[in-house]
Amino acid sequence: MAATGDVRWWGINDWTDLDLVRAELSAGTDPNSGVPVFEKPLHAxxxxxxxxVVTELxxxxxxxxxxNQGRTALWMAVFENRADNARALVSAGADPWRxxxxxxxxxxxSLAGPSPDLFPLPSPDAGLSEAEAAAVAEARRLIPALGDLHHDGLSLAxxxxxxxxxxxxxxxxxxxxxxxxxxxxEAWWNNPDADLIIGITDVPGGCVITQPWGNTASTPGVVxxxxxGTVCYDMYANPKGGSGGCVAREGAVITSWEPHSAYTIPPDALAEKILAAYLYRGHPVAFCCAGAGLRLAHAGPIIGSSATWLRLPRRDWWT
Structure with missing residues (x-):
């Protein structure tokens, strides 16, 4: 039996292993806490x-x-589109409308996701607003329109x-x-001016600036x-560290963003930011397009196939 206060959940990397979880619980591990850094076991x-495993915990x-951080385990399951885990939690007494x-x-x-009938509505006015429904409809149009982009090394604004x-x-x-x-x-590294070459394309709602082989399109100097007088969402798909970017407004970079998971949304985030994070998790390019209100019909402006190519003046684009 583990001594009171011992942290044992460090060894759980597979939360689908029911036997392992039961062994930890039988050894005295606290089912309410002890997961590293920021999680509760049921949330994980x-x-x-x-x-x-959800049912057992x-x-x-x-x-x-x-x-935990303003959300229940059921909220986590819904955000990650784990309908099976959500049903298990509701069967255990979790409240979908808390x-x-x-x-x-x-x-x-859940009304904005792939399983809008996951829970019965408690009342007709519990549904999505017109603006929220429109945001959901645009995400369902935009993500397939852009397709399965291979975007390692890409930057865009x-x-x-x-x-x-x-x-x-x-x-x-x-x-x-x-x-x-x-x-x-094919070989951007053979051109000493490659970092200064960008593509630009008019699209419904504004324009897209892209550099398929480097980070210049997302630099502070560009955005x-x-x-x-407007807003710009940028991103860089760093092959060594994942996608991320900033939101610039009125000529100043004001907010950074990172790939969305159920853990990266602050508890005090605005309602529309939470919805966007949910709709575009795993789709950073579409997230940037939607954030700026760009209504692309295809991925051509992103990959540069429909771009006008420009040469930037040589200066420090990081300032």
């Missing part, structure tokens, strides 16, 4: 475990609706309500007609220059 299982915890996360109870959040011509002027860029873009795709 709801996020990435099996319904059998739900029987052992003091409160199946205990919150208020949390700026009005996004697990039940309301999605600029609202600014034309490609205006953005080009703001960047003081010139046409790059002398550049062999296909050669850059600050194109965002006065």
């Amino acid at each position: 299982a709801a996020d990435r475990g099996s319904p059998e 739900a029987m052992r915890v003091d409160d199946v609706d205990a919150e 208020p949390m996360m700026a009005g996004w109870s697990p039940g309301r959040l 999605c600029v609202a309500d600014v034309s490609a011509t205006e953005a080009t002027a703001r960047l003081e860029a010139a046409p790059a007609d002398d550049v062999d873009v296909e050669a850059l795709y 600050k220059r194109v965002s006065p």
